[in-house]
Amino acid sequence: MTANRSGGTERVDCAVAVIGNGPVGSALAILLAQHDHAVAVLERWPVPYSLPRAVHFDDEVARILQACGIGASLDEISEPVDVYEWRNAAGLPLARFGRDGLGPSGWPSSSMFHQPSLEARLGDRARDLSTLVLRRGVEAVGLTQSDEGVIIHARNHDGAALEVRCRYAVGCDGANSTIRQLLDVPTIDLGFFYDWLIVDIVLHEQRVFDPINLQMCDPARPTTVVSGGPGRRRWEFMRRPDETLDDLESTDAAWRLLAAWDVTPDNATLERHAVYTFNACHAARWQNGRVLLAGDAAHLMPPFAGQGMCSGIRDAANLAWKLDLALGGRSGDSVLDSYTEERLPHARAMIDFSIELGKIICVSDPAEAAARDELMNGSFTETATSIPPLPPIAGALLPADDPVAGHLFPQGMVAVDGARTRFDDVHGVGWRMVTVTADRLDLDTALAEWFNDESGTVVAISPDADVDGTYATWFAAHYCSWALQRPDFHVQGTASDVAGAEALLADLRHRLNAPPTRTRSPVRSPSQP
């Protein structure tokens, strides 16, 4: 990265400019800098945002955070949860969702966490990376792009101009994304929006909440009562149709609503209260030439499934290795086209799922609620219902004839020198050709060199190393003995023998080197008002 000044404008040159240092921009910048790319992150606010929004992440996201180098501190800022129960106004159970124990990605299926603490851990990690520079108090205000690169025009908090010249730029600048607006990308609005008062509490004396996560489907006041991470609780109260925003936007309103839960100024500290409008929408395209969108800049969903930030962190994992390939000239630009192709339908599925949950939760009509309660309570069973697995990804980078391609590959514990360790902590993150057989690949020299250049490795897991049987079970269930895992932990493809595994690598090399198909439409810049 280089920086200099010309005619009063400071100029920074880097490989990738990331606009926005929320959890998504921060994770993306770290993943890129871990590949030694020069990354400049521009963040409008001079100091970190201190208030939580997200409180839940899943095992896949925990694995991505592990890949960002903060796996060791996740236990300190999060607590696993097993049950999320929905009840009606009378307290009768309507549904019980269970995500017990470890998920396939090797972390608790559901964790509740404190967002500012997560962002602080990501910030610490970012400071360790010499090619990552975070510029706080800098707002992106314009962009221009050519076939060679992008210029982000920005303004320092003191009004001074800053120009960031980069090969690619990623707008991780949240719901009101400036970058999305500069690209003139339309937003597809799915027409679902409700206002909710969000209240974060620290109780002076800890209490046992059973269930730890509760949804009260009370038409008089739909209310969410969940963990806010270790030592914290979150209440969310829906605005009723007969109320105004002002009725909820006050400390008094927060305490008044909390009183019903025996939470008062005498026994609790109010960390914050704010009204949010939960929206459901997404950008129609997530790429325009060399500029991409990720996180809330690309998609927004109501938080009922706890998947908004999770989807953004998935964007970062999907995009990071593709940008790494494109920056290294090791692939055509079509690899970047696959970003929207793979991620948009997945995020859309999460938006649709969140809306479906919201349609049940946000009912404020008593008759409609009574009909819902009768139906749901009638079919309620004590056994928790599993939350459906997230959909696979699909697209031109993945072989269409392999039913396992696009699904997540598991992370198990492996034995190394007598110690049990998560797979990624031993074998790192990248292309991994994994097998539970003792067979050896016999790649031709060119293919072996190519795989090596991609930092790909072959990992044979012996029965002794597969301490919890994760890999033996997975390969048996999928009738194969080789799996090619992508750097974002999805399965590229599977094979049942050595010849098939070699063919899988040859196919991957072919797909990654596909010719460029980049398209670009006009972009507004400060000089083109």
Ligand SMILES: Cc1cc2nc3c(=O)[nH]c(=O)nc-3n(C[C@H](O)[C@H](O)[C@H](O)COP(=O)(O)OP(=O)(O)OC[C@H]3O[C@@H](n4cnc5c(N)ncnc54)[C@H](O)[C@@H]3O)c2cc1C
């Ligand atoms: C009440 C609530 C509960 C939620 N619960 C969950 C949950 O449990 N689980 C979950 O996964 N998700 C949840 N979400 C969603 C989650 O909070 C967001 O999806 C996530 O924080 C988005 O991260 P981001 O990095 O994309 O954007 P942000 O966190 O919004 O970060 C964007 C950053 O860009 C900066 N920026 C903006 N414009 C510019 C500019 N022009 N120049 C420079 N910088 C700029 C901003 O200052 C900001 O720091 C919840 C959301 C809400 C509101």
